[in-house]
Structures are given as structure tokens and as C-alpha cells.
Amino acid sequence: MDVGAVGEFGLIQRLAALVGRPQPQLVVGIGDDAAVWRQGDAYLIATTDSLVAGVHFLPGLHPWADVGWKALAVNVSDVAAMGGVPDFALVTLALPPTTSLAAVDDLYRGLDECARAYGVTVAGGDVVRAGELAVTVALLGHALTDARGRPLLLRRDGARPGHALAVSGTLGDAAAGLELLRAGTREGPLVAAQGRPRPPLSLGQEAARLGLPCAIDISDGLLQDLGHLCRLSGVGAVLRAAQLPLSEELRRAFPDRALALACSGGEDYQLLLAGPRQVLERLAQRGAAPLTIVGEAVAGEGVRVLDEAGQPLELAPTGWDHLRRP
């Protein structure tokens, strides 16, 4: 049997069973947006993500500086989803010897812009030869703590029946931007959402300070990531389609498919948060980023999307699985 048959998430479960072991310092292990490790009085947050040419970006279509920006931003998104503070990054560049120096310079310039925007220091890394270009970033940070030194963490498994669900920013723009990019468009807000995702880092930290229990970053599509959150929390969820935050640009560019792109498009790098409604409302008022309540967690399992009449919509909960064959 090959890995395509079990898919990305099946493979991760399998590997976690092989290497995952409880350890007193390991506060959060495999399965959340990032790992959390207690080191002295600090709670370290660590995550890693890769962008592979031809899989996560298309050379010739995605500008190299955007690839660099995104390679770091997708990791910042994981730290944001824990409510943490990113500190320093290690950058591994795998590349063919024929890669142009100008491309690599641009990639690192974009990465550096993202590092400055989010207060991250590039502390090291590795350069290796490979048949195809790939950038892997490991991002280290730390959790905020309360007055007694306990970590304030947003976890994937923290949702309970009755919690409200909220999403930051707007959804579907990045997926729409990819389609536009493929069709020849080179600028505009949708293309920018695809090339330069801006995870709402301050929002995640505000949420942690308010004691919110639960978040996940929306990287593989809202329905799929909500599905992960529900499974790990042992709850179901109801979403109201009319409340999903869709940008004007998305509605205008894809009037018939805006909702589908928002539900399953992927690469939003926004946050999906779960917690008491009044806490989410307070968080929205603080204004770190736009926040919209879109539904609630319920007893049971599975995700239902309701139309304005309260009738279930047929939306397949498909999203990104990097390995499974279609």
C-alpha cells in the first residue's frame, strides 16, 4: 500500500502512533496547530510548514518574493492559532543548482518582509541540493502566560456544545486569487490574498488573553478545518451560510461560487475560534481584526451548513489533502 491510499491525515495519525510519546515537558503534541514545550518558566511554541514548487506554488506564476513571504506567513498562522508570540525562524531551502540567484534573493527578500511585519528573527537554517525547489520554515515562539505563570493557549480540542464559532477576516479570497492568477490576472486584493496571506496574529493573542479556549487556523478550507476542530473537541457544528464573511471582491468575481470558495477553497490563513459568545463579542470589539460569528458548536458530530431558511445546504466538506489521490 502507498501513502496516497491513506492520505495526509491518515499518514499523520499513523506516524504519531509510531513516534508520539507522552513527556512531562510536552504540553501540546502532534495534532494541534503547533507543539508546546515547557522549558523552565517559558512555554515554547514550535511549528513547521513547507512550500514545494509545483505543489504549493507555481514558479512563473507566483512571484518569488510572495513565495518567501508565504513560507513564513503560513507558520505565523500556526502560532496565531495557539494565541502565541513568534520569535525566531530556521529556514531550509532545497533547490536545484540551476536555480537563479535572483530568484533566491527575491524569495529571501519576501521572507524578510514578512519577518519584519511579524517581529520574527531569522536565526539560521540550511541550504541543500534537491531536484525541485522547496522552502521549509520552522518557527519558534512562546505562549502568553497568566498572572500565575500558566500558559494561555488556544487549542483545537477546546470547543464545547453551546460555544459560538467565529472567523476572522474574509474567506475564499485566496482560492479565488489562485484562479485569477492562473487566468492571467496579476494584481488586486484577491491575488494579494493568495500571494501574501496576513494571519491575524494580534487577534490570536487577544483571544488568549481573554481566556478563549479554542482555535484552529483555516489553511485547508473552512469546512475541513472545522471538521478537525469538531473531531478533536468531540462536538458537532452548525454554520449559517448567510453569516460567512465574504469580501465584495469575491462576490463580484465569482458570484456563483463565492460560498463554495469560502467553505472549501483553502489558504485563507484566517482563524476559526470557538468559545462563549460574550467572550467572542468582547474580542470583536477590541478590534485587532474583523471577527464574525458564523455558527455554534453543538452536541453530536459532523458539520452542517444552513441556508437562510434554516435548511441544510449540500456542500461537500472537501479541502486540501496533500497526499490522497483524487
Next chain:
Amino acid sequence: MDVGAVGEFGLIQRLAALVGRPQPQLVVGIGDDAAVWRQGDAYLIATTDSLVAGVHFLPGLHPWADVGWKALAVNVSDVAAMGGVPDFALVTLALPPTTSLAAVDDLYRGLDECARAYGVTVAGGDVVRAGELAVTVALLGHALTDARGRPLLLRRDGARPGHALAVSGTLGDAAAGLELLRAGTREGPLVAAQGRPRPPLSLGQEAARLGLPCAIDISDGLLQDLGHLCRLSGVGAVLRAAQLPLSEELRRAFPDRALALACSGGEDYQLLLAGPRQVLERLAQRGAAPLTIVGEAVAGEGVRVLDEAGQPLELAPTGWDHLRRP
């Protein structure tokens, strides 16, 4: 111009200039075996290394379990070269969907064996689709500290004229093992040195406790890594060929090329240490790993290897450059 023209080390210098910035918490940045970051009272050590199929290992020749072991071990070697303690790892597996599950299972089993041997916890990672298999490990650890809480670190730039130079274990075995593997040999100590490097972690920690100032891990060949150490320390070096530690197996299998393999073969994952001779002698007596004094740092620059008559030997200081064209 392409990256093959500037080579691995030229490219790293170029990228460090683009993204490297001083930061108060960054104790050791780009250019050493690992980065060191101050987080509260702790000094975190962070490093990352990749193994790419067809470049760093040969599928069909290197057993998958050995690939997994080595993917972590090469990172443990970096932490050992700082005198630190490894704590937890993030593992990124890039692979084609056609990769067999059995191969991935074996790879993770080998990685897990190495994690147990060195007290490392696998805390997370990523699985991504790619055209070729590659394993990237980011390893986090911490520095030992003295009674006043200051970090005890072995740095690449700590050698001074008059310091003795010592190497751990034996050299050249891994490179010899690769040749044997290619010729069809499947076992024996040389093949084991190639497949399952065992960096002398305790030795590095003992060296840090004794206040030794300087080390580098020998991954690209003794002469090349000593060259890095000399350049960063602003010293030259003299090695005595007759004192280099060569295993019986290496001398027997490659009687004519044992010295060349020991000087430039690469993949030893032993430590090269520099410091006062009496400190190195005390370290050797502690017995954490075999240690041999092989020469000394001198004023000036460049590395000379002397024969038993004190005459310079002609040995090109070649080693691994992952990008430069031959």
C-alpha cells in the same frame, strides 16, 4: 547567474546578509552549528538539517530505518557541537503519493530509535507532497549554564593560536562505508558508520562543562570543517597526519586511501574541538567518548597537514559543497 556558481557557502553568506539582523535575544545567529536564543532564563539551541533522496541517501541502498535515524542524528550532531542538550524535534516529510507505507513506517521507526537513544521527543511536524522524498528535522534544545546562569557554549569562532585541536571517535569510516555500500556490502562497522552515525553528545556537554571554548561537528570532511573553524576564529591550523584517529577497519579496507577519506570523506558526525591542551586532556580522561589530539591552532590562516617528518602533505581541502558544480 545561478546558485551552482556561488556554491552552498557563498549562498548562505548571501542569504545571511539579506535576512540576518542583530537582535538582543539572539546569542548565536547564522554561521554556527546551531542558533542560540535567550528565552527568559533559558538559552534555546535550534538547528535544522535535511536529507534528500538521491542527494544525501540512495533509496534501495540505504535502508529506510537508517535514513530516519540519520535524519535526526545529523541534527543531534549540531547540538552536540554547541555543547547542548537536545529536547524536541519537528519532522517534515516531503514525499510522492506513490511512496510505500512500509518505507515510511521504517523511516519513522529508525528516527524513533535515534530519538530514544538521545532523549529526544518528536513533538510535531508536517507531511507534504513532493516529487522526491526528503526528511527535514528541526531540533530544539537548550544550553547548559554555569552557576551564574550564563550559557556554556562551544562556538566555531572560539579557537586561539596555541589551542590544541582534538577529534572524537575515528574519521573516514562513514565515507568508506558509502563506498562499500555502493559496492554491495551490507554490513560491518564501516557500513554502520555510514548508516547510523552516533554523534558524541555527552562529550560535547562535558566539554561545555569544562569551559572549552570551541567546537564544530565534522559533517563535510575534517579539512573543510576545520577550515570553517579557522576562518571564523581568525587562526590557522597544523594537523599531524600520523595522529589522526583511523579505525583498523578503515586501514584494512582502504590501505591506500584511509588518510584521504579521514581528511575529506565527510559524514563523520564527530566533534572537532579546540582549546587549552590540558583541558582537552582532562576531557579525554573523563571518557565520554574517545578523543585524540591531532594538532594545534596557529597564528595566520589556512590548514596544513604534516607527515611524520614534519613535511607538508598535499591534500586538497575538498569536502562537501551541496550546490557547487564540480
